[in-house]
Amino acid sequence: MSVDTNNDASLDNENDCLWTLIADVRHWLEWQSDCGAVDWAVDDWTAWTKPIQRTQQSAAPAYNRAIQNKSKAPDTVEQTKSHTPHPPAPVTPDKPKTEIPSAWQTIIENAAPVLNVAALSTGDAGLQTVREFQRSYCQSNTPCQIGFGNIHAPVLIIAGDKSPMKADGFKMLSNMREHVLKLSKSQLYFMDYPTRGSGQSLCHQKLCHQIFHGLLRAQSPKFILVMGEACALELFGSQGRPVMGEVGELRCLGTVDQPIQAVWTHHPHFLLDHGHEKRTVMRHLQNVRRLLMKQGLQ
Numbered sequence: 016m017s018v019d020t021n022n023d024a025s026l027d028n029e030n031d032c033l034w035t036l037i038a039d040v041r042h043w044l045e046w047q048s049d050c051g052a053v054d055w056a057v058d059d060w061t062a063w064t065k066p067i068q069r070t071q072q073s074a075a076p077a078y079n080r081a082i083q084n085k086s087k088a089p090d091t092v093e094q095t096k097s098h099t100p101h102p103p104a105p106v107t108p109d110k111p112k113t114e115i116p117s118a119w120q121t122i123i124e125n126a127a128p129v130l131n132v133a134a135l136s137t138g139d140a141g142l143q144t145v146r147e148f149q150r151s152y153c154q155s156n157t158p159c160q161i162g163f164g165n166i167h168a169p170v171l172i173i174a175g176d177k178s179p180m181k182a183d184g185f186k187m188l189s190n191m192r193e194h195v196l197k198l199s200k201s202q203l204y205f206m207d208y209p210t211r212g213s214g215q216s217l218c219h220q221k222l223c224h225q226i227f228h229g230l231l232r233a234q235s236p237k238f239i240l241v242m243g244e245a246c247a248l249e250l251f252g253s254q255g256r257p258v259m260g261e262v263g264e265l266r267c268l269g270t271v272d273q274p275i276q277a278v279w280t281h282h283p284h285f286l287l288d289h290g291h292e293k294r295t296v297m298r299h300l301q302n303v304r305r306l307l308m309k310q311g312l313q
Contacts, residue, residue, distance in 0.1 A: 198313065
């Protein structure tokens, strides 16, 4: 049986690299321990070769590390030999301690703003908070969409497509509301869902999602009609998307206290391009109307 020496050599090299990495990590952890948890005022890697200047007494044990020590100046050596008095050097004040390196501080300061959705009030007060958040942080040419309608309405329509709802889509939706769902305008609140890949930057998408969930919290509907397959996939998430036209429970990523009954169907934009599906959506909306009547929401 032949022995593959090449494989043995490669394994030895990998083991050497692994132990070298472990040693580097150990030295890095030792150095952090010597610095102390609150003395992490280091902005560049040259600190590896400089003595550590502690601003507090550290309880960490001392470790033997190769530190480049500065040699004594010639005049200091001559002073030591002759034992002649020498005036003390002026004491320079320590530089102010920076507990977080400037690079990390910059990242923290430039982080995306966060809307505390869980703490939002329902109704007009919550809606006002969301509007102020949008005015303060949404600087895009295409600002995040705020929903419209009666904020106290029991039924919410969430429509999500690759582009916001257009005039012809709203006209079709108005006909659905009036002739199929038999709901007045005061019984509905409408929101565009910020679907992914709509041409917005990642930061803008995160901001839009926060505003959307803030609106959902403030509106707190009793029933949700989701329009659009991509929108339904993101909203139902791990809870499992129900069959189209059938009732399911929507938790919306935990932004509502209790699951809400929801039904999803095609988006009006889809129906404009696929007119043969209008009959299918008609059946779905009729099912929604029966559910609303059963719950006393109509």
